[in-house]
Amino acid sequence: MTAPLLDIRDLRISFQARDGEWAEALCGIDLSLEPGKVLGIVGESGSGKSIAMMAFLQLLPRGTRVEGSAKFRGEELIGMAPARIRKIRGKAIGCIFQDPLSAFNPVKTLGQQVVEAIRLHDRAISKREALKEAERLFELVAIPQPARRVRQYPHEFSGGMRQRAMIAMALANKPDLLI
Ligand SMILES: Nc1ncnc2c1ncn2[C@@H]1O[C@H](COP(=O)(O)OP(=O)(O)OP(=O)(O)O)[C@@H](O)[C@H]1O
Numbered sequence: 001m002t003a004p005l006l007d008i009r010d011l012r013i014s015f016q017a018r019d020g021e022w023a024e025a026l027c028g029i030d031l032s033l034e035p036g037k038v039l040g041i042v043g044e045s046g047s048g049k050s051i052a053m054m055a056f057l058q059l060l061p062r063g064t065r066v067e068g069s070a071k072f073r074g075e076e077l078i079g080m081a082p083a084r085i086r087k088i089r090g091k092a093i094g095c096i097f098q099d100p101l102s103a104f105n106p107v108k109t110l111g112q113q114v115v116e117a118i119r120l121h122d123r124a125i126s127k128r129e130a131l132k133e134a135e136r137l138f139e140l141v142a143i144p145q146p147a148r149r150v151r152q153y154p155h156e157f158s159g160g161m162r163q164r165a166m167i168a169m170a171l172a173n174k175p176d177l178l179i
């Protein structure tokens with residue numbers, strides 16, 4: 001048996017209300033994902049699917065209480081030092097966010113943002129090469145006229161195209177785990 005790529009045990013998330021009371025939004029989930037496998041999480045709207053993923057990527061607001069364990073290739077992500085998680089997030093773990101409009105920077109072109117995502121993890125690649133790679137990724141996710149589209153801003157894309165640009169960005173660093 002291979003070691004799981006992702007192993008989540010009793011993950012709990014609580015938010016603090018304005019009155020200081022803690023509200024448990026995720027009451028303990030377990031899941032295990034083997035390399036090369038696909039796992040779907042099903043649940044009603046607001047049941048905590050997104051926050052479960054955001055929690056171990058350390059993308060929830062400061063002050064959120066996250067308990068339990070989430071191991072990526074055996075390495076604990078909960079409580080991991082910010083410098084270390086920044087090396088993993090967007091590189092070994094890619095994330096396609098649910099709402100691309102809030103995930104993208106509105107004042108930068110989509111090409112610039114993919115270039116930044118690539119160069120954040122690989123300083124050896126030039127801006128020009130990274131932009132070529134962004135065009136290739138846009139083509140891969142079936143965005144027409146990629147050379148023109150990389151120069152556009154998020155608001156100039158249709159909703160579906162924005163989602164595909166989000167997928168292109170998540171794939172940019174060839175992640176081992178894609179969320
Ligand atoms: N920063 C926050 N502060 C307080 N509550 C939050 C915060 N972020 C999310 N929540 C709450 O946590 C719960 C789970 O939200 P989450 O986004 O994980 O749902 P979901 O299962 O992904 O839903 P959907 O299917 O609609 O995407 C919701 O009740 C939401 O309002």
Ligand SMILES: [Mg+2]
Nearest residue numbers: 049050051098
């Ligand atoms: Mg969600």
